[in-house]
Amino acid sequence: MPELPELEHLRRSLEPLLLGRRIASGEVRRPGYARGVSSARDLLAGDEVVALRRKGKQLAIVGGSGRALCTHLGMSGQLVVRPVSHAPGAHTHVVWGLGADHRPASLLVFDDPRRFGGVWAFPTFEALERDRWSRLGPDGLGIEPSDLRRALAGSRRAIKAALLDQSVVAGIGNIYADEALFRAGLRPRRPAHTIAATRERSRLPGDALDRLCEAVRLVLGEAIEAGGSTLRNYVDGEGRPGAQQLRHRVYGRAGRPCSRCGTPLRSGQVAQRTTTWCPACQL
DNA sequence: CCTTAATCCTGGAAGC
DNA sequence: TGCTTCCAGGATTAAG
Numbered sequence: 001m002p003e004l005p006e007l008e009h010l011r012r013s014l015e016p017l018l019l020g021r022r023i024a025s026g027e028v029r030r031p032g033y034a035r036g037v038s039s040a041r042d043l044l045a046g047d048e049v050v051a052l053r054r055k056g057k058q059l060a061i062v063g064g065s066g067r068a069l070c071t072h073l074g075m076s077g078q079l080v081v082r083p084v085s086h087a088p089g090a091h092t093h094v095v096w097g098l099g100a101d102h103r104p105a106s107l108l109v110f111d112d113p114r115r116f117g118g119v120w121a122f123p124t125f126e127a128l129e130r131d132r133w134s135r136l137g138p139d140g141l142g143i144e145p146s147d148l149r150r151a152l153a154g155s156r157r158a159i160k161a162a163l164l165d166q167s168v169v170a171g172i173g174n175i176y177a178d179e180a181l182f183r184a185g186l187r188p189r190r191p192a193h194t195i196a197a198t199r200e201r202s203r204l205p206g207d208a209l210d211r212l213c214e215a216v217r218l219v220l221g222e223a224i225e226a227g228g229s230t231l232r233n234y235v236d237g238e239g240r241p242g243a244q245q246l247r248h249r250v251y252g253r254a255g256r257p258c259s260r261c262g263t264p265l266r267s268g269q270v271a272q273r274t275t276t277w278c279p280a281c282q283l
Numbered sequence: 284c285c286t287t288a289a290t291c292c293t294g295g296a297a298g299c
Numbered sequence: 300t301g302c303t304t305c306c307a308g309g310a311t312t313a314a315g
Contacts, residue, residue, distance in 0.1 A: 001307085001308070001309090072309085073309095074309060074310085075293095075307075075308050075309065076292085076294085076308090112292095113293055113294070114291085114292045114307095114308085115291070115292055115293085116291070116292070116308075116309060116310075117309090154284095155284085155285090156284075156285070157284085157285060161285095164309090166309085166310080173309070174307090174308070174309090271286090272286090272287075272288085272308095273308080
C-alpha cells in the first residue's frame with residue numbers, strides 16, 4: 001500500500017526526528033525480518049544518522065560509520081518514532097533506541113503486521129545501491145520520457161503491468177498506476193509498445209509517452225503534497241495518518257461516474273491487480 | 284517474451 | 300452476535 005508518495009512523505013517527516021541523532025541500540029524482535037544483521041552494530045547502533053535516502057518505495061537510513069539500512073514497508077509497514085514508554089506490539093519486528101547510550105530518549109519502531117516488508121543491512125550505502133537498488137528503474141518522481149521509451153519499446157505486455165514493474169519505474173503501485181493511466185488517457189491493457197508509437201488518435205494533446213510521463217510525475221507529486229495520500233494504514237514518522245485530502249479519480253471508484261465525462265468507471269483484473277478505468281476517456 | 288498462479292501474512296469487511 | 304470466507308497487495312519464484 002505505501003507507494004512512492006507515502007515513502008517520500010515518511011522520509012521528510014522522519015528527517016527532523018532522526019538526522020543528527022545517535023542510534024543507541026538496535027534489536028530485531030522477529031528473527032529473519034532483518035537480513036544481513038548479526039549484531040546491533042549492523043543495525044547502526046552507535047551511529048549518528050547522517051542521511052535518509054529513498055528510491056522508489058524503499059527508504060535507507062545512512063549512519064556516520066558509513067553503514068546503511070534499507071527498509072521496505074511492504075503492504076502494512078510503519079516506521080515511527082515513539083516515546084520510550086511505548087510497548088512493542090505483536091507486530092513490532094525491529095526497535096531502535098535513540099539518544100544517549102543507555103537511556104534512549106525515544107524509540108524508532110518498525111511495525112509490519114503482514115510482514116511483506118523488511119530491513120536489509122549493508123556495510124556501505126554504495127553496497128546497498130550496487131547490490132539492491134541497481135535492480136530498480138529510475139525513480140518515478142524524476143522519470144523522463146527517454147526512460148519510459150527505452151523500457152516500453154518492443155514490449156507487448158499491458159502498460160499497467162509495465163508501470164508496476166519496479167525495474168521500469170521505481171515507486172508505482174496499484175493505486176498510482178491506475179491514477180496515472182487515467183490522467184494520461186491511456187487504457188491499462190494497452191500494449192506497452194503502442195504508447196511510444198508515433199500515430200496517436202487520442203483527443204488529448206501531446207504524444208502518449210510524454211503524457212504518461214507527465215501524468216506519473218503529476219500524480220506522485222500531488223500525492224506527496226497531500227501528505228501521503230489516503231491510504232488506510234499509512235502513518236508518517238510521528239504516527240500521524242495521511243491528510244486524506246487527495247481524492248483519487250479512479251482507484252476504488254468502480255461503477256461511479258468518471259470525474260471527467262460521467263461515464264461509469266469500469267473495473268477488472270489487469271496484471272493480477274484490481275484495475276479501474278474510464279472506458280470513454282482512456283484509449 | 285509473456286502470463287498465470289502460488290507464496291508470504293493478517294486485519295477488516297462482507298456474507299450467512 | 301459470531302462464525303466463515305474473501306479480499307487487499309509488493310515482490311519473487313515457478314510453471315505453462
